[in-house]
Amino acid sequence: MIGSAQTPPAPERPGEKPGERFVGRNLGERPDERPGEKNRGRRPVARVLAALEVPALVAVPAAMVALAALGVPAAAGLTLAVALLALALLLASFEASRPALRQLMPTAVLAAVAAAGRVLFSPLPDVKPVSAIAIVAGAALGRRSGFVVGAVAALVSNLFFGQGPWTPWQMYAWGLVGYVGGVLAEHGALGRPAVLYGWGLASGIFYGLILNGYYVLGYVQPLTWPSVLAACAASLPLDVTHGVATCAFLAAIWLPWGRAIRRVVAKYDL
């Protein structure tokens, strides 16, 4: 549990797995704060935006399926508009939550580390640490920060690779990976390796589905089931590679990064 380490850090209990102490409470959240108290003092705009987060995230794949079912031709612009709206809503919700400065800085750092990691691993196709870092950020900083880390990492790393119509989709997909990571951590599920690595593997395939979906919907016509399946089958090996790489990154960084973050938490008495 990231915030549970005080100064001096509490020793691990004999039956406790090391990974379990990484998740649970968010940075900047008071230890005596009860879960229900978080929303009580918030402004109405922030509450409305927070309530719209999940519908906005679900709206993107729902709109994609609806446009495909209705056979709307050349839906590149329409799907992009829905993705941009969902992104704007989630980012506005983050802004309205008025995160503390000491939570903003780690968010920026983890986004920059994820972007730099993507650049460093760019010679290996589909081996990217962005999903793993977004999940770690979601677990350590909360679901909104997890979303922002994934989204900003996509935006910043594309300064190196080139921006394009794919940027909002990558921002949405990686943001969602971090958001779900945060939700799972809030429920204490990421302490179980099966859930952690399961979401790591699924995130790669989910990311591929979103990116394939935007391409097939917007740029392939006439849209038929064989064409959708052909596009998905063509990218399946790459998506599985992405998922496996995310699991490998999670296995590599979950404990060391948890220790490093706990050390900083203890050193600066966060």
Add this chain to the structure above:
Amino acid sequence: MSESAHRELTGPVAGEKNLRPGPCVARPDAAPARRRPTPFETCHATVPAVCLAGTVALSMLAAQPVCVGVSLAGALAFSLAARGARATARGLVWQVPMLALVCLFNPLFSASGSTLLFKLGPRSVYAESLAYGATMGALMVAGVLWLEDAAAVLTQDRLLALAGRRMRSLPLVVSMAAQLAPQLLGRAHAVRTALDACTAAGPRPGRREGLVRTSTLLMGWALEDSLGRADAMRARGWESGLPRTCYRTERLRRSDVAALVGLAALLALAAAGAWVACADWRFYPRMEGLAPWWCYVPLVLLAALPTVVAAVGRVRDRGLS
């Protein structure tokens, strides 16, 4: 020895090369480089933002060959004017193959049409299917070019000025992450060099352990730095609860408002024209339904507007010098 003289002898400091792509020492004997004037620099950042965002949005929504061709031509012309021929050519090196890939993927994934061109194994390639792929490839390249043009016009400080005073968290996170990413790439080199130099600490770790160790050290270093920076910002009044004053380098003048109204009118006309053009157009089973020429006139004006502004700015710049 002065710092600049030392750098001239030794080159950039380790880890600094990603931060400073250009030469760091100005040669006194060299003629002063002529700065390329940035288009739209005399007006408020909202004007180029609305112009370029509107053009990109319209390009993405109007998937019709003539509309896409107009948008692509406008984006290319503005790229040549704002970024120069070399930067445009560097981008086209990967953008043209991308266009070709998107063009070929459509007939491979979804064969349809009435004019059979050839057979590629079991797949039939039709002219209509290929034309749709080419249109969408050109649409994608036009979108990329407009975004590159926007990045050349809307520098980071102008984007921050656009964010407004009410938004404070997101601009901070984005601008910090954009500055930290190249710094981290430089620091990764510094961490690896330091770890390689520590030969007395025992056997060298394997490749995987080395990468994990480097990334963990990098993350911890950056995290500690960021918390120090947060405290420094708080010491300077951030999060104090008092209203913050802000020095604005740009002010919205009457001429900017007039330009925005004109742009909105042109965007509305171009959208109406694109709507008519797209409503009549069909790719399948046969390409038909080309709208009359006047439908495209507002779109042509909109796509050419940034290049015209850039050309006028350059003529003014040369006239003054």
